[in-house]
Amino acid sequence: MSRSLTLSTHASITDIPAAEWDGFGDGNPFTSHRFLAALEASGSVGRGTGWQPLHLSVSDGESILGVAPLYAKSHSQGEYIFDHAWAEAFQRAGGSYYPKLQCAVPFTPATGARLLSHDPQARQALLAGMTQVAGRGGASGVHVTFCTEEEAALGEEAGFLPRITQQFHWLNREYGSYDDFLGALSSRKRKAIRKERARAQAFGGRITHLTGDDLKPAHWDAFWDFYQDTGSRKWGSPYLTREFFDCIHQTMRDDILLVLAEDDGTPIAGALNFLGPDAVYGRYWGCVEDHAFLHFELCYHQAIDHAIAHGLARVEAGAQGEHKLARGYEPVPIHSLHWVQDEGFLRALADYLDRERDAMGQEIEALADWTPFRKGAVS
Structure with missing residues (x-):
């Protein structure tokens, strides 16, 4: 009834x-x-x-x-x-x-x-x-x-x-490591990704994963600069306010993965991801320095690394982007x-x-x- x-x-x-x-x-x-x-x-x-x-x-x-x-x-x-x-x-x-x-x-x-x-x-x-x-x-x-x-x-x-x-999503087929994932690719594509990652990681600094209490206000100051640069080029003006990042720091930092590239301790690029029970959701990227393939490394490869390490089923890397196909993301x-x-x-x-x-x-x-x-x- x-x-x-x-x-x-x-x-x-x-x-x-x-x-x-x-x-x-x-x-x-x-x-x-x-x-x-x-x-x-x-x-x-x-x-x-x-x-x-x-x-x-x-x-x-x-x-x-x-x-x-x-x-x-x-x-x-x-x-x-x-x-x-x-x-x-x-x-x-x-x-x-x-x-x-x-x-x-x-x-x-x-x-x-x-x-x-x-x-x-x-x-x-x-x-x-x-x-x-x-x-x-x-x-x-x-x-x-x-x-x-x-x-x-x-x-x-x-x-x-x-x-x-x-869209293009990366699907985790119970890979035990990134090398396991690469093993599912053709030899030519596998070599291309390894070469791409090596070039990206040779930018001269280090890449860190930050979540929970490891996230500090200074990280959000840096990411705001990245976000403004990307937003002004893609949308004319950013959708989110600076206060939004303060709010999610207070209430959602355990649901966030910030992949940060630093040069001599100074953040130069970052990719903001949110974490769900079974997925990594890539949302925003930005930089203040251009380095070959660093965008692909921070947004796509590092997200895959995290998903494999934590047994997550997929990576959703946002809208559009046929370039994701070559990096193992599927339609x-x-x-x-x-x-x-x-x-x-x-x-x-x-x-x-x-x-x-x-x-x-x-x-x-x-x-x-x-x-x-x-x-x-x-x-």
Whole structure:
């Protein structure tokens, strides 16, 4: 028998107790209360950013049964599953694409659960609730990005349109060492990676891994300089504020791996990773000196080193980047869900996404042929 459930919206993650929110999670650092709270407390999201928190909870009148990170968006920046062309087409047709609702983790192209609940009915209610909130608030639609495959199937049943894009992830096939991983590669690729790593590590300094209490305020000062340089070149201006890094230092330093390159004790480059129960998530990189292959070493090879040493299943190294293929990262499908109120535009999107899925499947299959693995070494 179905129950009567109540949907609520929350203008801040702090409206929901951390213990309740995290009780529905699976350990993913990005959907944790502390990560989302850091975004809000630091001003990285909220007024003036185009990411206005509107988190959802569903309850049975006595207790919360599920939650979802939700934002009202006035642009399509910082999402990594792109809908800019949709926005332009919708507006050319005379519609208003913004505001829209985004069920996502801001600025974070990492797969994870978005419908945080142990209750199937509550997850269905969260999806239905998003469309209701869109209708009441005048949003053009709802977009659930970087969700799980299971959630994609649930959303399709609820009338959302599924979309498949792709990323490059490194998959740990129970390697005992980095040399074990290299042993699965073709001889030519294996030699190329060894040569690349040797050149990178010969930059003249040392590479360190910092996590937990080994992280100090001075490390964040250095990384902020790296982040600003990369952000200004890639996005025009960085998405995150300096205060964000202070917040995660206080609440998440045990969930962080900072890979730092130092020359005579001075940090010159760094890669910021977050750690989940089964994955390393590469998020940001930057430098103040250019050295051959140091970017690949800090962001990709060192992350693999950490995953092997700690028995983690995969490395997710962020969006895009076919150059990751040569370093043992493989193409994997990424799932999202989309729904718009305008029925004509919804039909047009459905037709587009049907064709895109076919093309994406062919692209993933073709990219898989370019991985550096020996024939028969992986399945």
